[in-house]
Amino acid sequence: MARARSIRNRLLLIVGIGVLLATAIQSLVVYKVALSEVDTVSDFHMLEMAHAVLRAGSPAMTQVVMVPTLGKLPTNEENCFTLHVERKTDFGNETEPFRSRKTYANQQQQDRALRVLTVDTPRARVTVSHDMAVRAQTARRLAFNTILPVIAVAPLLLLCVGWGVSHALRPMGRIRREIGERAAADLRPLSTEGVPEEALPFVREINTLFSRITTEFEARQNFVADVAHELRSPLAALKLQVELLCRSRTPESQALAHGRVMAGIARATRLVEQLLTLAREGASQQAMTAVPLPQIARLAISDTLAAATARDIDLGAALQDGLPESSFTVSGNAEALRTLLRNLLDNAVKYTPTGGVVTISLQREAASILLTVEDSGPGIPAAQQERFFERFQRGSNDTAGSGLGLAIVRAIAERHGIGLRLDTSTLGGLAVLLRFPCLPAGDTAAGQQAE
Structure with a gap:
């Protein structure tokens, strides 16, 4: 036999799964948005650093610039920008307008994925690189800080849903107790006061069933009373005819009494057959x-x-x-x-x-x-x-x-x-x-x- 399942536990399970799925989807979306923002800001910082170096006219060099990235990460060589400047000795006519060309690219160096900005001018080429893992870590920290309140509120949400479901199902528990405490012959309609709208048709159908059972029960009682009344007369007459048969002395009187007894038995048999037929057809x-x-x-x-x-x-x-x-x-x-x-x-x-x-x-x-x-x-x-x-x-x-x-x-x-x-x-x-x-x-x- 299949085990009965609790509506309350089932609703809590559904809500819990829904909260988990919503939190997971929200975390993924927040992480993607944060990563996009981090990429945009970091790319802007890389471009500003390159322009600052070009404006300062720095000599050719390769160095790690200690500029922290977004978030509260420690400032070290793994999470900062790397700057490389290459001066050009032959840059043509100095009177021609200053012009530059910038290019962003993703490159793989050994076991590190880097975001590389190259700014090329007639005077110099500036290359700024940034570790992509640092960007991802920063985006994850930002996403976690954003989603943390939702995770903290989820248990409270489940508690509120559990209380609400228990409160909504309280009338059903009252009806269950009312039915359990009733006597077998107590078929009064159940009270519908406070019953939720979704459960109201169920309670009404139970009341309709009670009404039909009451009608059938009363009909059976009346039928039994009528049967008892109707069987009393033919059985009493049959008893009297048997007594007359026993007291008969002459063959003529015995034959007459015997015929009446047999006729009485036939009538009683016919009555019982019809009673059984009526009971069978009714049920x-x-x-x-x-x-x-x-x-x-x-x-x-x-x-x-x-x-x-x-x-x-x-x-x-x-x-x-x-x-x-x-x-x-x-x-x-x-x-x-x-x-x-x-x-x-x-x-x-x-x-x-x-x-x-x-x-x-x-x-x-x-x-x-x-x-x-x-x-x-x-x-x-x-x-x-x-x-x-x-x-x-x-x-x-x-x-x-x-x-x-x-x-x-x-x-x-x-x-x-x-x-x-x-x-x-x-x-x-x-x-x-x-x-x-x-x-x-x-x-x-x-x-x-x-x-």
């Missing part, structure tokens, strides 16, 4: 694939065909004319969609009178696919339709149902982004309209086949 994050709706409809019909046949109900499906089955492919989880349609068909078959009709129809629209489940039952009044999507909501004459069928349908529809609406059927009963978003043009191939 699952199943993979989505390309699913052919006609095939899912056929599988759901096969699941409820026995119940429909027992009550002589005409159960079937119809596709839009002229379109192949591949036109009705959607994105989803095949097993979840099969559960959705099976619950709708179970409800339709249960509430449709004997000899009635239940139909699934599929129609392709511009940007969606419309699946409709219709029956010829009593239907649901428009004012009460929304209420039946809630858990454990049953009709006034429903004694066998659990009130979870439409709640499961809505949970699956919401997870798949399916539009869900109740309406009045053209058959006289209830119509459930499911609007599926269409797949992109390149994704309409059928995906995994439903079992």
